[in-house]
Amino acid sequence: MGVVVALEDKQPSPRIDGLVGLTKSDMEKVNAAILSRTGSQVTMIPEVANHLISSGGKRLRPMLTLATAQLAGYQGEGHVKLAAAVEFMHTATLLHDDVVDESDMRRGKLAARMLWGNEASVLVGDFLLGQAFRMMVEVGSLPCLDVLSTAATVIAEGEVMQLAAAKDTQTTEDAYLAVIAAKTAALFAAACEVGPLLAGRPKAEVAACRSYGHNLGVAFQLIDDALDYGGTAAKLGKNVGDDFREGKITLPVVLAFRRGDEAERAFWRRTLEKGEASDADLDVAQGYMRKHRALEDTIERARHYGKIACDALELFPASSMRAAMIEAVEFAISRAH
Amino acid sequence: MGVVVALEDKQPSPRIDGLVGLTKSDMEKVNAAILSRTGSQVTMIPEVANHLISSGGKRLRPMLTLATAQLAGYQGEGHVKLAAAVEFMHTATLLHDDVVDESDMRRGKLAARMLWGNEASVLVGDFLLGQAFRMMVEVGSLPCLDVLSTAATVIAEGEVMQLAAAKDTQTTEDAYLAVIAAKTAALFAAACEVGPLLAGRPKAEVAACRSYGHNLGVAFQLIDDALDYGGTAAKLGKNVGDDFREGKITLPVVLAFRRGDEAERAFWRRTLEKGEASDADLDVAQGYMRKHRALEDTIERARHYGKIACDALELFPASSMRAAMIEAVEFAISRAH
Numbered sequence: 023m024g025v026v027v028a029l030e031d032k033q034p035s036p037r038i039d040g041l042v043g044l045t046k047s048d049m050e051k052v053n054a055a056i057l058s059r060t061g062s063q064v065t066m067i068p069e070v071a072n073h074l075i076s077s078g079g080k081r082l083r084p085m086l087t088l089a090t091a092q093l094a095g096y097q098g099e100g101h102v103k104l105a106a107a108v109e110f111m112h113t114a115t116l117l118h119d120d121v122v123d124e125s126d127m128r129r130g131k132l133a134a135r136m137l138w139g140n141e142a143s144v145l146v147g148d149f150l151l152g153q154a155f156r157m158m159v160e161v162g163s164l165p166c167l168d169v170l171s172t173a174a175t176v177i178a179e180g181e182v183m184q185l186a187a188a189k190d191t192q193t194t195e196d197a198y199l200a201v202i203a204a205k206t207a208a209l210f211a212a213a214c215e216v217g218p219l220l221a222g223r224p225k226a227e228v229a230a231c232r233s234y235g236h237n238l239g240v241a242f243q244l245i246d247d248a249l250d251y252g253g254t255a256a257k258l259g260k261n262v263g264d265d266f267r268e269g270k271i272t273l274p275v276v277l278a279f280r281r282g283d284e285a286e287r288a289f290w291r292r293t294l295e296k297g298e299a300s301d302a303d304l305d306v307a308q309g310y311m312r313k314h315r316a317l318e319d320t321i322e323r324a325r326h327y328g329k330i331a332c333d334a335l336e337l338f339p340a341s342s343m344r345a346a347m348i349e350a351v352e353f354a355i356s357r358a359h
Numbered sequence: 360m361g362v363v364v365a366l367e368d369k370q371p372s373p374r375i376d377g378l379v380g381l382t383k384s385d386m387e388k389v390n391a392a393i394l395s396r397t398g399s400q401v402t403m404i405p406e407v408a409n410h411l412i413s414s415g416g417k418r419l420r421p422m423l424t425l426a427t428a429q430l431a432g433y434q435g436e437g438h439v440k441l442a443a444a445v446e447f448m449h450t451a452t453l454l455h456d457d458v459v460d461e462s463d464m465r466r467g468k469l470a471a472r473m474l475w476g477n478e479a480s481v482l483v484g485d486f487l488l489g490q491a492f493r494m495m496v497e498v499g500s501l502p503c504l505d506v507l508s509t510a511a512t513v514i515a516e517g518e519v520m521q522l523a524a525a526k527d528t529q530t531t532e533d534a535y536l537a538v539i540a541a542k543t544a545a546l547f548a549a550a551c552e553v554g555p556l557l558a559g560r561p562k563a564e565v566a567a568c569r570s571y572g573h574n575l576g577v578a579f580q581l582i583d584d585a586l587d588y589g590g591t592a593a594k595l596g597k598n599v600g601d602d603f604r605e606g607k608i609t610l611p612v613v614l615a616f617r618r619g620d621e622a623e624r625a626f627w628r629r630t631l632e633k634g635e636a637s638d639a640d641l642d643v644a645q646g647y648m649r650k651h652r653a654l655e656d657t658i659e660r661a662r663h664y665g666k667i668a669c670d671a672l673e674l675f676p677a678s679s680m681r682a683a684m685i686e687a688v689e690f691a692i693s694r695a696h
Contacts, residue, residue: 064519118485121458122478141459144481145518148455151485152512155492159504167496167504175489181482182401 038080038353040346045088048102052084055106059153070134070146074113077129082350083213084109086238089350090217090231093335093343100161100220107170108213110154115177115209117147122181123268127261166216173212180204189269189295191279191287198276202243203236210239230337237331238351244324245358247272248317251308252358263304269294273323274316278307281314321358328355375417375690377683382425385439389421392443396490407471407483411450414466419687420550421446423575426687427554427568430672430680437498437557444507445550447491452514452546454484459518460605464598503553510549517541526606526632528616528624535613539580540573547576567674574668575688581661582695584609585654588645589695600641606631610660611653615644618651658695665692 042049060071084105091101119125120133121140127133135143151174158167184201187193214235218228250265251274265272271294279290289306293299299307311317328351338344379386397408421442428438456462457470458477464470472480488511495504521538524530551572555565587602588611602609608631616627626643630636636644648654665688675681 062516062519064516064523066519066523067516118481121481140477141522142519144455144458145515145522148488149512149515149519151488152508152515155508156505156512159501159508162501164496164499164501168493171489171492171496175486175493178482178486178489179399179401179404182399182403182479182486185478185482186401186403 036349036352036356038350040342041085041089041350044092044343044346045085048088048092048105049081049085051099051102052081052088052105052109055102055157056109059106059110059157060150062149066138066142067146067149070117070138070142071113071150073131073134073137074116074128075109077131079112079129081109082242082354083112083209086210086213086235087217089343089347090214090235091220092217093231093338093341093347094218094221094223094227096217096221098220100163100166101217103157103161104166104170104216104220105213107154107157108209108216110150110157111170111174111177112209114147114150114154115181117143117150119181122185123264125264127264161220163216163220165219169212169215169219173208176204176208180206180208184270187271189297190271191275191290191294193271193276195273195276198271198273199240202240206243207236207239210242211236214238227337230334233334234331234347237327237334238354241324241327241331241351242354244273244320244327245355248274248320248324248358250274251311252317263301266293266304266307267299269297269299273320274311277316277319278310278314281316282310286310317358321355324355324358328352373686373689373693375687377679378422378426378687381429381680381683382422385425385429385442386418386422388436388439389418389425389442389446392439392494393446396443396447396494397487399486403475403479404483404486407454407475407479408450408487410468410471410474411453411465412446414468416449416466418446419579419691420449420546423547423550423572424554426680426684427551427572428557429554430568430675430678430684431555431558431560431564433554433558435557437500437503438554440494440498441503441507441553441557442550444491444494445546445553447487447494448507448511448514449546451484451487451491452518454480454487456518459522460601462601464601498557500553500557502556506549506552506556510545513541513545517543517545521607524608526634527608528612528627528631530608530613532610532613535608535610536577539577539584543580544573544576547579548573551575564674567671570671571668571684574664574671575691578661578664578668578688579691581610581657581664582692585611585657585661585695587611588648589654600638603630603641603644604636606634606636610657611648614653614656615647615651618653619647623647654695658692661692661695665689 056075060068060075062068087101087105087108116128117134120128120135121143125133126136158170180201184205187197187201211232215228215232218231247265250262275290279287293303331351332348335344335347393412397405397412399405424442424445425438453465454471457465457472458480462470463473495507517538521542524534524538548569552565552569555568584602587599612627616624630640668688669685672681672684
């Protein structure tokens with residue numbers, strides 16, 4: 023396991039260090055804002071929030087807000103609070119997702135709901151969402167508030183869509199794409215859009231950054247879905263096969279189901295629709311995916327969206343930030359190797 | 360059951376008709392906004408949202424936003440969307456509360472989570488919260504956004520406080536008041552504050568409306584808590600004794616516990632802390648409350664806050680709206696009779 027597709031040996035692995043380096047000093051301010059805004063005299067709130075926040079997510083989404091603000095030449099301080107708000111929106115989603123999915127693990131640690139109960143996950147998620155909006159209000163940009171509040175709605179819609187499509191092996195690739203566009207890519211898109219929006223840049227640049235974020239988000243989720251069948255628990259921060267055990271229909275399944283024969287389809291129906299998936303079944307599922315190159319092609323699809331993301335940035339003149347943002351796309355995709 | 364304290368016969372029952380009548384035409388616009396904003400191509404969202412929204416809550420909170428806007432002489436249309444946003448925030452809280460409390464009933468119907476699962480309640484709540492913020496952003500008043508987003512945070516804090524205090528019979532009246540100030544009164548206060556705020560009225564008027572809302576909210580929750588031990592299921596829209604069975608510490612319990620002897624305190628510890636409450640125990644609990652006049656005094660405390668609410672409005676010149684708002688306070692308290 024672990025290696026899904028062999029990398030061509032001579033190519034150096036793409037790195038995210040460029041993006042991390044260019045946003046480092048801003049990111050320290052974001053981290054300070056995050057820390058101060060999880061504070062509450064209700065002690066359970068910082069406990070639960072920090073359990074998840076301090077568990078070392080990559081903070082890719084707030085980093086993108088900082089990066090696009092910088093790319094757009096923004097000079098103020100508002101991007102810091104918007105970036106922290108984006109991370110809070112993401113964290114709130116994770117807390118609520120764990121309740122919805124009944125997950126045991128998150129980012130390599132026990133999920134908050136396992137330690138403090140579903141109640142705390144729901145309510146601390148609500149608290150963080152409230153704090154996210156307060157920070158946006160403090161920045162005072164109505165266009166940014168519009169983008170981020172719309173994203174909050176779309177994310178919830180995407181999660182409900184996923185719920186409705188759960189265990190349905192008839193799900194088409196298009197339906198699946200609509201789900202991940204909403205549940206994952208909407209926040210990436212919004213995180214990238216608010217940078218140039220705050221800087222007051224022209225519509226075309228705002229749209230370009232949004233397009234970069236959206237397509238990077240789709241690619242990111244596709245890779246995540248491939249890793250769930252072909253990664254390692256250490257890389258994933260959750261258990262390999264979680265999606266399978268939860269009956270989640272992701273692109274690797276959509277492809278394997280469509281390319282499989284009747285016996286294979288009966289297998290997918292039994293394991294995913296009826297929820298009778300054992301550990302031995304996971305091995306079989308992975309075997310079918312290898313047979314039909316379902317993971318390779320999921321990664322190939324991710325590459326397609328990654329290219330769109332990179333081309334969107336061509337509107338901006340060459341700069342170290344633009345190069346770092348392009349390499350970040352390649353890094354996101356290379357996680358699958 | 361049903362009658363907690365006998366009303367003096369000659370006094371006519373206070374009515375909410377005045378407030379309903381004065382806000383009627385605005386309320387129709389609010390209802391239209393609510394209906395259109397639960398729309399989504401994801402069919403489960405309007406299903407779940409409308410199950411709760413159409414089940415005939417009194418819509419007291421949005422009515423208060425309309426009333427205070429009118430009291431403040433507001434001339435625009437923004438109060439309609441803010442009122443709808445307030446109702447969405449409330450509905451989202453109810454959906455999430457049901458998951459937290461594991462409730463079976465809500466407003467006399469099966470709780471949404473019983474029909475669509477916890478997942479749908481969490482996610483549709485998130486959707487409604489997102490829509491609430493979108494409507495506020497459309498109105499475009501940053502001060503109103505500040506008030507309502509802060510309320511969202513405080514409500515979540517109050518719910519977590521309640522969670523932390525759950526099953527703790529040592530809870531003081533002050534600690535209990537802090538919980539209901541946050542979980543219930545904060546939204547009443549915000550709903551009332553945004554009316555004059557939107558109208559650009561002076562600080563003192565904004566503060567007066569906020570004070571009215573806050574104290575009405577505290578009184579409202581105290582009456583709700585009394586009804587949970589002394590009302591009828593029809594009046595409550597939930598089951599009598601729900602709080603008891605959930606081990607919720609409310610003022611009637613705080614008073615009965617403090618006024619009881621050691622045997623009674625052992626009873627409260629066994630039933631509420633250890634969660635061994637049977638139906639027969641509910642009868643015993645109600646008996647102790649009668650013995651110590653716990654419900655009467657809870658209602659008396661509610662009257663105290665109701666008076667503060669009414670006095671806060673004295674800042675405004677006499678008008679049919681002011682009179683209707685004062686009668687609404689009396690109505691809220693008279694629910695206990």
